[in-house]
Amino acid sequence: MHDLRGRAAIITGGASGIGEQCAVCLAAEGAKVLIADIEHARAIRVAEAIGAGCIACACDVTDPTSVHGAVDRARNEFGTLNVLVNCAGIGFVGSIEETEPNDIERLWSVNVMGVYNASRAALPYLLEARDGVIVNIGSVAGLVAVKRRFAYCATKGAVLALTRQMAIDYAGTGLRVNCVAPGTVETPFVDAYLARFHRGEEDAVRRDLHARQPIGRMGRPEEIASLVAYLVSPEASFITGSIITADGGWTAQ
Numbered sequence: 001m002h003d004l005r006g007r008a009a010i011i012t013g014g015a016s017g018i019g020e021q022c023a024v025c026l027a028a029e030g031a032k033v034l035i036a037d038i039e040h041a042r043a044i045r046v047a048e049a050i051g052a053g054c055i056a057c058a059c060d061v062t063d064p065t066s067v068h069g070a071v072d073r074a075r076n077e078f079g080t081l082n083v084l085v086n087c088a089g090i091g092f093v094g095s096i097e098e099t100e101p102n103d104i105e106r107l108w109s110v111n112v113m114g115v116y117n118a119s120r121a122a123l124p125y126l127l128e129a130r131d132g133v134i135v136n137i138g139s140v141a142g143l144v145a146v147k148r149r150f151a152y153c154a155t156k157g158a159v160l161a162l163t164r165q166m167a168i169d170y171a172g173t174g175l176r177v178n179c180v181a182p183g184t185v186e187t188p189f190v191d192a193y194l195a196r197f198h199r200g201e202e203d204a205v206r207r208d209l210h211a212r213q214p215i216g217r218m219g220r221p222e223e224i225a226s227l228v229a230y231l232v233s234p235e236a237s238f239i240t241g242s243i244i245t246a247d248g249g250w251t252a253q
């Protein structure tokens with residue numbers, strides 16, 4: 001447990017999976033949390049389940065106006081904004097030949113431009129707070145090649161690079177910028193791509209997804225959320241510009 005009282009966070013993509021568990025974990029440790037997600041009804045359900053100190057806001061990270069609205073709402077409700085967790089993200093399965101221009105544009109607009117939009121909108125408040133933290137949710141797919149993940153690897157590689165770049169521009173201002181790179185984590189994200197890209201072979205592919213991590217299973221969203229909570233906490237005060245894997249040993253091979 002960390003003491004996150006005094007922390008006011010916005011979590012994009014906080015209505016499901018890893019982002020949802022980040023909201024649960026940060027709120028449990030005392031932070032105020034705004035869940036900013038395109039799925040507004042689900043975001044409201046998650047915020048209501050968490051209870052006091054957690055609110056929800058409709059937000060499409062690809063739309064700068066929408067993101068500004070969410071960021072301003074957090075700052076107005078909480079009086080400060082010192083944490084941004086960029087978790088909204090989408091996947092796509094395909095080699096370069098199987099990836100149409102609109103597929104890569106869609107992934108780029110959410111996974112990369114979404115991080116740009118939210119970070120840019122939150123920066124004035126994060127700098128004003130003088131102890132701001134950004135945690136980007138990248139992926140091992142930004143570090144190593146994953147078969148038939150052309151667009152996904154490209155976008156997550158960009159997230160890792162922009163994390164390091166922002167960290168050094170703002171080092172010394174009090175703002176820390178880090179990236180968590182999960183291996184495969186059992187969330188609706190995985191269910192969705194199994195249903196879309198592996199219809200009829202879901203069980204076999206799910207077994208492979210467990211097995212490709214040396215630890216022998218997929219991760220659980222709360223295992224990623226506890227790392228995010230640590231990075232947000234004062235205990236992580238010397239950590240900036242880091243890419244921290246949580247991947248059951250995948251990238252150690």
Ligand SMILES: NC(=O)c1ccc[n+]([C@@H]2O[C@H](COP(=O)([O-])OP(=O)(O)OC[C@H]3O[C@@H](n4cnc5c(N)ncnc54)[C@H](O)[C@@H]3O)[C@@H](O)[C@H]2O)c1
Nearest residue numbers: 013016017018037038060061088089139182184185187189
């Ligand atoms: N699940 C995994 O195996 C895995 C592994 C590595 C990295 N990741 C990354 O973790 C993050 C969260 O993944 P997850 O598994 O929890 O997925 P998820 O599908 O369970 O949750 C993603 C959330 O993002 C929201 N979202 C999508 N597009 C949005 C938009 N334009 N604006 C605002 N919100 C939007 C969705 O509504 C959803 O609530 C993603 O960035 C993903 O790439 C996931």
